[in-house]
Amino acid sequence: MALRTQISERQRRFGAELRRLREGAGLAVKDAGALVGMGGPQLSHIEAGRTGLDPDRLTTLLNAYGHMDETYVTALQEMGLSNGKGWWSAFKGSVTASALDLAESESGATSLSSYETLLIPGLLQVPRYSEVILSGDEKKMEFRRSRQQAISADGALHFHAVIHEAALHARFGGPEVMREQLDSLVEASELPHITIQILPFRCAEYVSTDTSFMIVHGPNADLDTVLMEHPGGSSYHGDPESLIAYRSKFERLKSLALPELDVSLALRSRVDQDSWGLIQHLRYTL
Known part of the structure; x- marks a missing residue:
């Protein structure tokens, strides 16, 4: 062979x-x-x-x-x-090999844990936001929409996203697009399998949050994978040391972030700042 x-x-x-x-x-x-x-x-x-x-x-x-x-x-x-084939196979040559690897990994995952610093997570982006990020590349945009089925179709994965406040201030596409994107985050948070938290600027603790990453949880914890995003490309890590380190980092980020988006709390008084309140504040400053 x-x-x-x-x-x-x-x-x-x-x-x-x-x-x-x-x-x-x-x-x-x-x-x-x-x-x-x-x-x-x-x-x-x-x-x-x-x-x-x-x-x-x-x-x-x-x-x-x-x-x-x-x-x-x-x-x-x-x-x-596995023969490695799936819906992503049709995009070979149109997106990077790393993107194809991610789609294949997500297809076998049980849940996803994501931390983003400057962008809205790809799985939560609205089309007009993606269009700006992907420079209008139709194939890449179609690929991203197909990836989003992982958290929107029947049997969707649980997706927990911690998003740095910086990503909410960057007005990709202008105020109208960002307003639509913020509204979409609120709507997504109403789904039982999606959890969204915002890490605010006022967070005073440094937790090496300069690099975006996502933990792709497999059917067995030993087969989890950490995807790290870099300007020059993406890298995958599945060694026990990396898994321990990034699970711990994500748990710390969750504890430092504002309470999760919860639209139902809008009907009650809000004493402390939370993710919903921050998004609403930013939305009305656009």
Whole structure:
């Protein structure tokens, strides 16, 4: 079987998990390979995501590595068996490989936790806002609308977004577009599976909030993935240290942010500032 020249995030993560488990079991690559009738170099290619592994050999390796968590094993088997195709396949060549990886990751997720510093999260953007952000690129806009089905269609994922107040002040598209965008955030918050909090400027604690990120929660916590956004592109992290660090960071951001958007509280007196009150204040200053 020819080795892959382009490796998707799913394929890379599948191999990385096998390598992590093997090293955790204290097995050399040549010894692990011998268990399934292959040489060390062949198993190294699998661990690098350059080629796949059939289910029977995967089961043999997982047994040898001592990892018997049923949910994890099932999820890893599905990751290895997937052909990587989905609605996003039609956009190959029109969006970045990282964007395709994100769409595929979201398709297998159970929930999403997002922190944004300067932009409204893509999954919550209205079309006119996206048009400005994506410079009017029709294919990219269509891709973003398709991604939004993850939190709007039947069986939608739970989506928890912490948005820095700075993103609400940037008037992309002008006041009218931003007013529409703010109204859309309020409407989205009424859905039971969407939680939105605003991190205000007055937050005095620094929590390394200079980089946007999203945690894609998988069917097993060990298979969660952290997506970090950078000016030069996106990067994915699934190692245990990164997962621990960013879960902790998101929990801290939640605690520092204003109480979640809750339209029902508009009918009662509001003593403390909350996310709804801040959005309404900003809306009427546009």
